[in-house]
Structures are given as C-alpha cells and as structure tokens.
Amino acid sequence: MALLGELTPIVGTYLLLASFLTLTAHIAARNFLGNVPFTRALAIGPPIAVVPFVLQRYFGLLIIVIALALDLSLFHIVYRIKWRTAGFVTAIHVLVSFLASIVIGGIVYLVSLGPPTAPS
Template sequence: MLVLPAQTVTPAAVLGTTVLFALFLSVTAHLAARNVLGSVDPRRALYVGPLPAVVGVVGGAFSVPAALTVPVALALDAAMFRWSYDEEPLRAIATMTVVHVVITVLLGVVVGGTVFLLSTAPS
C-alpha cells in the first residue's frame, strides 16, 4: 500500500502545477495541429494550453464537478485553436480539438503510468 504524506498547498505549488499542465497541453496541442494541418509553427501551440490548464487546476482546487469543467475546457480549447491557428472551417477546429483530447489522454496515461511504476519500484 502506498501512503502519501499530508501535503500543504502553497501558491508556488499551484503556479508550478498550472505552468507544467499548460506546457503539457501546449505540446499535445502542437501534436494535434500538426496531425490535422500539417507543418505549423510550434509557438502557436503555446497560446492553446494555458486557458484549459487554468480551468482544470481551478476546477480541481474548488472541487467543481467534471460535468462543468470539461465542457468549459473543451470550448476554450476550441476557441484557442481557432484564434491561434486562424482556421475558419469549424470542421478543422473540431478535428483539432478531438485529436488534442485523444493525444492528451493517451500521453497522460502513458506518462502517469510510467511515473507511478517508477515510484513503486524497489530501491
């Protein structure tokens, strides 16, 4: 059984979590945009990650139900894709958003599972 010590939440921890989550979402947003649009500027993906990351961290901190936070995060994700990549067809925006969700979930499960396995390894 894995026992975690009690943790205190500091502003630095919240800021660090938000920044790392935003970077992770930006990387996966770039992968999604490359998948749908082809060759794109990676700096544009930096605009996509922060708003959904803030929604996720704030929603988790205040125990907002996922039924509220997930649609808001997805709407912001789509809006930021549209703004950042100047795409007019809603089909392209919807495709990028769905691909972004899939890549984020898959990569999150793989990275999270790897970290968990390494944390339980004998020393």
Template sequence: MPAQTVTPLSVLVTTVTFALFLSVTAHVAARNVLGDVDPRRALYVGPLPAVVSVVGGGFAVPAAVTVTVAFALDAVMFKWSYEQPPRVVAVMTVIHAAVTILVGVVLGGIALLLSTRPA
C-alpha cells in the same frame, strides 16, 4: 501521512506545467491535422484550459462542467491561434483531447511503475 499544504507557488507551478503539457499536445494535434505548423501557435492553446482545470479542481467544480468549459476554450483557442474553419477546429480539438489523454495515461503509467520500484 500529513495533509499536503497548497501554496500559491504550488498552484502556479502546477498551472504552468499543465499549460506547457497542453501546448505540446496541441502542437501534436495541429501537426496531425494541418501538417507543418509554427510550434509557437500552440503556446496560445494550452494556458486557458489549464487554468480552467486547476481552478475547477481547486474549487471542487463538477468534472462535467470543468471538462466542458476547458474543451470549449480549447476549441476557441485553436480557432484564434490557427485561423481555421470550424470543422477543422473541431477535428483538431478532438485529436488534442485524444493525444492529451493517451500521453497522460502513458506518463501516469510510467510514474506508477517508477513509484513501485525497490529502494
């Protein structure tokens, strides 16, 4: 199998896709904690953690550092976007992490199952 080429376009598409995914899961977390909220606010939450994750992966930054910085930025963006007290922001951030992991595992499992289907 040939080595994959990383292009600026592939990095951009990956970052934007991951930012949208994180924004959707942020909206789920915010709805879980706050009830009915404006979905546009979640669009502010996803991009910074996505950029940190893509850049951290691209430059081989240790996962502990990348995850910690992304998690902290997630909380900062929840605080800025939803204007809630620190305790509520902490709950939203933890729920966002849990929802993101759960949805990611489910989507990864579906992708794995689809990749093993007969041709």
C-alpha cells in the same frame, strides 16, 4: 513566507499542466494541419490550464465542457481554421492528451515501485 509554501505547488502544477497541454496541442495541430509553428501552440495550452484552477468548485462535467469549448475556440482563432476543422483538431488534442497522460502515469507508477528486490 507561508504564502510562498502554499503558492509554489499551485504555480508548479499550473506550469506543468500548461506545458503538457501546449505540447499536446502542437502534436494535434501538426498531425492534422501539417507543418505549423510551435509558437501558436503556446497560445493554446496556458488558457486551457487555467480552467480547472478557476472553476475547481464546480461540477467536473461543467469544467470539461468549458475546457473543450475553449479549446475549440482557441484552435479556431489561433490557427485561423474553420470550425469543423477546429473540431477535428480539438478531438485529436483530447485523444493525444488522454493517451499521453496514461503513458506518463504508467511511467510514474513504475518508477514509484522502485527497483525489484533480490530473491532471498
């Protein structure tokens, strides 16, 4: 039972990250490529979400470079687009993910503050 207690947060974090990356990949692809099916984005998010879990003992910059290379390759393969176009979509994916994480982090911070107290 102890394994379930340690495994549950890891699986939950992975699923949350994979869902977030899938959604932002779809937004990036739709922004640059037009109307694309969401099912293709399902092939982008989960493999990229595995990278930080598998390579967590290595230097952070190495993890970012590998994740970007994987993101670029997956966009090229899954959407069947040229490398240059995949590079643009990857750049948009990074930007959308960064901006969305700032907004979500801000919302979480504001919610964590709780309701304002009444003046005394």
